[in-house]
Amino acid sequence: MDVQTLTYIFVGGSFALYIGIAIWSRAASTSEFYIAGAHVHPLANGMATAADWMSAASFISMAGIIAFAGYDASVYLMGWTGGYVLLALLLAPYLRKFGQFTVPDFIGERYYSKAARVVAVVCLIVISFTYIAGQMRGVGVVFSRFLELPIESGVIVGMGIVFFYAVLGGMKGITYTQVAQYCVLIFAYLVPAIFISILITGNPVPQLGLGADVAGGVSVLERLDRSLVDLGFTAFTEGTKSRIDVFAITLALMVGTAGLPHVIVRFFTVPKVADARRSAGYALVFIALLYTTAPAVGAFARLNFIDSVHEKPYAQAPAWVKTWEDIGLIAWIDKNDDGVIQYAAGDAFEGRVAFSGEAGRHGERLLDNAPTASANEIAVDRDIMVLANPEIAGLPGWVVALVAAGGVAAALSTAAGLLLVISTSISHDLLKKTFRPQITERTELLSARASAAAAIVVAGYLGINPPGFVAQVVALAFGLAAASLFPAILMGIFFKGMNREGAVSGMVAGLIFTLGYIIYFKSPWFGATNTAEHWLFGISPEGIGAVGMLVNFAVAAMVAHFTAATPQNVRSMVDAIRMPGRASD
Amino acid sequence: MTDTQKTQPADKARLYWRENVKLLCTLLAIWFAVSFGAGILLVDLLNAIQIGGFKLGFWFAQQGSIIVFVILIFVYAARIHAVEKRLGVAED
Numbered sequence: 001m002d003v004q005t006l007t008y009i010f011v012g013g014s015f016a017l018y019i020g021i022a023i024w025s026r027a028a029s030t031s032e033f034y035i036a037g038a039h040v041h042p043l044a045n046g047m048a049t050a051a052d053w054m055s056a057a058s059f060i061s062m063a064g065i066i067a068f069a070g071y072d073a074s075v076y077l078m079g080w081t082g083g084y085v086l087l088a089l090l091l092a093p094y095l096r097k098f099g100q101f102t103v104p105d106f107i108g109e110r111y112y113s114k115a116a117r118v119v120a121v122v123c124l125i126v127i128s129f130t131y132i133a134g135q136m137r138g139v140g141v142v143f144s145r146f147l148e149l150p151i152e153s154g155v156i157v158g159m160g161i162v163f164f165y166a167v168l169g170g171m172k173g174i175t176y177t178q179v180a181q182y183c184v185l186i187f188a189y190l191v192p193a194i195f196i197s198i199l200i201t202g203n204p205v206p207q208l209g210l211g212a213d214v215a216g217g218v219s220v221l222e223r224l225d226r227s228l229v230d231l232g233f234t235a236f237t238e239g240t241k242s243r244i245d246v247f248a249i250t251l252a253l254m255v256g257t258a259g260l261p262h263v264i265v266r267f268f269t270v271p272k273v274a275d276a277r278r279s280a281g282y283a284l285v286f287i288a289l290l291y292t293t294a295p296a297v298g299a300f301a302r303l304n305f306i307d308s309v310h311e312k313p314y315a316q317a318p319a320w321v322k323t324w325e326d327i328g329l330i331a332w333i334d335k336n337d338d339g340v341i342q343y344a345a346g347d348a349f350e351g352r353v354a355f356s357g358e359a360g361r362h363g364e365r366l367l368d369n370a371p372t373a374s375a376n377e378i379a380v381d382r383d384i385m386v387l388a389n390p391e392i393a394g395l396p397g398w399v400v401a402l403v404a405a406g407g408v409a410a411a412l413s414t415a416a417g418l419l420l421v422i423s424t425s426i427s428h429d430l431l432k433k434t435f436r437p438q439i440t441e442r443t444e445l446l447s448a449r450a451s452a453a454a455a456i457v458v459a460g461y462l463g464i465n466p467p468g469f470v471a472q473v474v475a476l477a478f479g480l481a482a483a484s485l486f487p488a489i490l491m492g493i494f495f496k497g498m499n500r501e502g503a504v505s506g507m508v509a510g511l512i513f514t515l516g517y518i519i520y521f522k523s524p525w526f527g528a529t530n531t532a533e534h535w536l537f538g539i540s541p542e543g544i545g546a547v548g549m550l551v552n553f554a555v556a557a558m559v560a561h562f563t564a565a566t567p568q569n570v571r572s573m574v575d576a577i578r579m580p581g582r583a584s585d
Numbered sequence: 586m587t588d589t590q591k592t593q594p595a596d597k598a599r600l601y602w603r604e605n606v607k608l609l610c611t612l613l614a615i616w617f618a619v620s621f622g623a624g625i626l627l628v629d630l631l632n633a634i635q636i637g638g639f640k641l642g643f644w645f646a647q648q649g650s651i652i653v654f655v656i657l658i659f660v661y662a663a664r665i666h667a668v669e670k671r672l673g674v675a676e677d
Contacts, residue, residue: 082650211637285655288652575598581675
């Protein structure tokens with residue numbers, strides 16, 4: 001069977017599984033729709049959280065980023081896992097004890113204010129939509145590459161599937177499909193990684209293979225360091241970012257992870273406080289399986305890439321080079337006209353890939369771009385590394401098909417989790433708790449389903465027409481979560497003295513500061529130069545959420561100091577949240 | 586009701602919270618040390634040490650810190666559960 005047929009079977013089979021689960025686990029009440037009735041086993045919740053968390057970016061892009069950024073990519077590895085320690089130790093158990101439906105629920109009740117709730121809803125919606133556009137795009141990319149459908153049709157198929165199980169099943173349906181999606185995605189990630197590790201080092205455990213010897217008695221990392229330095233790159237194990245920037249980005253990602261509403265809300269679904277803690281631990285085990293494998297995949301991929309293209313005649317280049325060139329993610333410009341591909345540091349040409357539409361002497365797609373002075377002749381999109389890896393390593397067709405199913409699972413599971421928190425915040429926080437308290441549970445459930453459907457349409461639109469700087473706005477999601485929601489929740493639990501005025505002004509200040517800084521450097525409107533010497537303390541827009549968090553804390557503490565104290569009933573509520581059992585009787 | 590019976594739960598709650606915060610501080614210190622310490626601030630220093638094909642600083646940044654994070658969460662869950670049992674404030 002050819003790869004395409006296999007891919008249809010694998011992806012189609014996984015879809016049938018998700019739909020089956022959705023029918024089996026329909027939600028009947030708002031509690032089931034919002035938090036799966038709080039009946040989810042901590043182990044199942046750990047898996048669901050891992051699938052919820054690991055998006056198209058984790059599955060498709062991360063190993064590629066590591067392959068090309070080396071040590072600098074550590075910010076993502078530590079940032080996106082260290083946040084779970086903060087979640088498990090500082091937030092999840094207390095939010096579970098509080099025991100309602102949403103993050104704005106907690107902020108609204110703890111700060112006895114509808115304004116606080118609405119600010120939290122605004123943060124939540126901005127964060128979740130920025131995130132979801134990328135997921136839908138991820139589904140589209142996988143479809144277009146593996147099933148040769150246009151990206152638009154891929155997005156629409158993805159929307160249809162998510163619509164089915166998110167609108168029907170709510171949190172209950174999403175939870176059990178996410179468990180299945182985790183199994184699909186981790187299997188799809190580990191199988192090629194293990195194969196490649198055996199091929200390159202003989203060691204079947206990729207985490208150990210990374211440090212094992214390649215043929216010739218040097219370790220993978222040493223060999224990679226040497227090859228890269230020879231080609232004019234920085235060594236793989238050395239970074240190029242400044243220390244303070246690495247520090248700030250890691251902190252912003254950790255805190256941002258802990259403040260992401262679609263992750264936090266997963267811990268409302270387990271029965272007990274102790275389950276919330278254990279569940280966060282299981283979640284991190286499942287996430288760590290992929291995250292500790294990713295550096296190995298990245299390093300192996302870079303090594304394989306260099307070996308298979310550098311100083312190879314284009315006419316004899318492996319088939320995958322041409323496949324990916326066809327969809328514009330690889331481009332070759334024969335600067336010295338020798339018909340041989342040279343790979344080196346620096347951009348191969350100016351600007352983004354622009355094919356002229358003609359074929360060159362060796363059959364390559366010619367470019368309109370002006371060549372640069374560097375010796376590098378090949379441009380490669382780093383996102384293809386995981387998807388192309390099985391082909392680069394010459395693995396059988398079913399592994400390629402499996403990776404496609406895994407990529408779709410990763411994107412769909414995250415999209416569904418995000419859609420759920422968006423719809424919940426609209427039906428529960430805005431309608432039921434703020435503007436239309438008189439609605440019945442039936443109406444609330446109906447509006448939850450309606451807003452999930454509406455959110456899917458918006459997400460699909462964003463996936464088909466991604467806003468110009470969509471890849472860069474992920475920084476925005478983490479920055480905003482770090483600067484607004486995380487501090488408000490943390491202070492709500494650990495500082496009884498934090499009052500309504502302090503929390504609201506802290507959130508608003510953190511939000512405006514972070515948003516302003518990112519827009520100033522990332523949008524085209526101000527003409528600011530996005531380089532280290534212009535940044536505040538040398539901290540890039542990716543890391544500014546860490547400073548935004550400090551701004552939030554400082555403003556909140558100052559305002560709280562000069563305004564009325566927290567009411568007694570709220571103080572008692574905090575006491576109750578802090579105790580795992582019933583507080584006082 | 587006597588005076589001691591009335592104040593006891595509140596005292597227990599305060600004691601539990603103090604022990605909890607102390608435990609959190611210890612574990613978060615380790616969290617900081619393996620990631621921001623070994624993986625970022627001291628990375629060059631530790632990279633001078635090579636263990637089994639890995640530079641140690643690089644290993645902490647891309648593997649070690651993640652493994653320690655997992656352990657920290659389970660240690661917290663077990664330790665705080667023991668505290669709850671000892672003080673009689675566990676969930677039913």
